Amino acid sequence: MVQKKKEGALTAEEKPIVKALLKRGWRNQDIQHLLNRERIATINSARITEVKKNSELKPASDDAVDFFIVKKNAYDPVTGLNFYDDERLIRSREAMILAVQSFNSPVLRFKAEQFAVQSNIAWTYLLHEYFERKVGKIVGKDGRSLLLSQMIKRREFPLSRGVANNIRDMIDIRDNVEHKILRRSDKNFFSLFQANCLNFDKSICELFGERLSLQNELSIALQFTKLDFTQTVELQKFDIPEHIETLNAELHNRLTEEERGDLDYRFRVVYTLDHTSKSKAHFEFIQPGSDEGKQIHSILEKRVIADEQYPYKPARAAKLIAEKSGREFTSHNHTQAWRRYKIRPSSDAKDRSQTDKDFCIFHPSHGDYTYNDAWIDFVVDKIALDREYLDLKAVRFR
Incomplete structure (x- = not known):
């Protein structure tokens, strides 16, 4: 069974206002519209009719009615705040x-x-x-x-x-x-x-x-x-x-x-390059107490970069690129590749950690770089697409 929504009732202050508005010639529907403005439990026209039939009820003063109208018109339509009450x-x-x-x-x-x-x-x-x-x-x-x-x-x-x-x-x-x-x-x-x-x-x-x-x-x-x-x-x-x-x-x-x-x-703002390059990074403001905020907060407490995510040293990366591309690819070619695509700084850079984390990370504990599968696939795709290199014995990255 569907429960009927409870209707509102006129307050002791509103009844004399309604009586005065009726005396001024206001129609029931106009009074109803005024009273229901930002009202939680709205009233229906029957409540106004009850006031109309109550001959013992005295109408409110003109000042009280005028202020009531001004106050009812002082609601902000967006926030619902009233200048006089809020x-x-x-x-x-x-x-x-x-x-x-x-x-x-x-x-x-x-x-x-x-x-x-x-x-x-x-x-x-x-x-x-x-x-x-x-x-x-x-x-x-x-x-x-x-x-x-x-x-x-x-x-x-x-x-x-x-x-x-x-x-x-x-x-x-x-x-x-x-x-x-x-x-x-x-x-x-x-x-x-x-x-x-x-x-x-x-x-x-x-x-x-x-x-x-x-x-x-x-x-x-x-x-x-x-x-x-x-x-x-x-x-x-x-x-x-x-x-x-x-x-x-x-x-x-x-x-x-x-x-x-x-x-x-x-x-x-946790700006991390662990999974993206600078060109792809952006800010997103999230409420800390929201479900997404709580999830991010818990994730941030974990270590994001793991050695297994970037398992390949340069020599191993070069070998895998050669195997997957079917072409000769040496460690020298590998050096040419990371220089061409600027995925890591040079060895004499002031900050050696500024790498493109889509492909490579720096290990400060032992001072070297390792690469991931995305880097292997990236270079292999470049070799396959670059017709300039197909007739050469070795792939060159200059």
């Missing part, structure tokens, strides 16, 4: 949007300050709304509204320790970077900022509904320079003021290794 959540979302936009802006220089300040505002509004709905008040014994630093320590705090640790760092960063010289240390906090964004979006959805997600309103920032990961790592070693280095040390040392590894605390 002002904190509206301000919370806007503060986080400002935090991200200021950090992503190519012309703004005060990125860390802007993000830290705005994200603190965003989290404060969000948690104030949660605590008022859950506990009933957001005012401490001193008569002041609860501080963000106080709310993350309360027993009723609804989020994980990793989220709390990340918010605590945002508070400390805000307090330490305001009105101070940062030079180029903004990027030093990027992983914390990214985690803060993901945590905020996840938290506001879990606490107040999926419609409040910011994912459709913010996008990844584009840039006009090619992102070179080696250069980025080198850049982080320089131009960091002493007080920022001190702050980094404090943030790092007060957590356990397990807490520092929490994806809710610090977001990590």
Whole structure:
């Protein structure tokens, strides 16, 4: 048997409003449409007819009716938030949007300050709304509204320790970077900022509904320079003021290794060349708590590169290429091949590990390179396709 959906009922406040709207000449269907705006349990026309027949019910004042209409028209059609009922959540979302936009802006220089300040505002509004709905008040014994630093320590705090640790760092960063010289240390906090964004979006959805997600309103920032990961790592070693280095040390040392590894605390983009070349690599942002995020997190704890995935030393690789291609192929030809297709650096390169992991890896423990089956097949295919080499006794890669 199909259970009939429960209908809504008019509240004591709404009945006099309906009576006044009827007195103004509103039709039943128009009143019904107004009342059901963003209403969970909608009412039907019969409820309005009941009010119409109730001669003892007094209509609401003109001011009350006018405010009711204004309030009903103040719902955001995307989020369902009402400016009068949900002002904190509206301000919370806007503060986080400002935090991200200021950090992503190519012309703004005060990125860390802007993000830290705005994200603190965003989290404060969000948690104030949660605590008022859950506990009933957001005012401490001193008569002041609860501080963000106080709310993350309360027993009723609804989020994980990793989220709390990340918010605590945002508070400390805000307090330490305001009105101070940062030079180029903004990027030093990027992983914390990214985690803060993901945590905020996840938290506001879990606490107040999926419609409040910011994912459709913010996008990844584009840039006009090619992102070179080696250069980025080198850049982080320089131009960091002493007080920022001190702050980094404090943030790092007060957590356990397990807490520092929490994806809710610090977001990590794992850029790996273990299974792809640089030209094929790309970023993908995934919520740490999602099924895919948990799967990736568990995979990252395993050793990805295994010797059995790249089992062939150069001489063995050359022999297999000769066997599969049916042509003469020496170790010298093999050297010509990896040079031509640039799958590994030269032996005197500063960083010998920058190989094309589709085909080859470097072993720092014994200082040599090994190759996989994909490399064997790749070279064999090149030999078969290159008609220039078919009449030569040996294959040349120049």
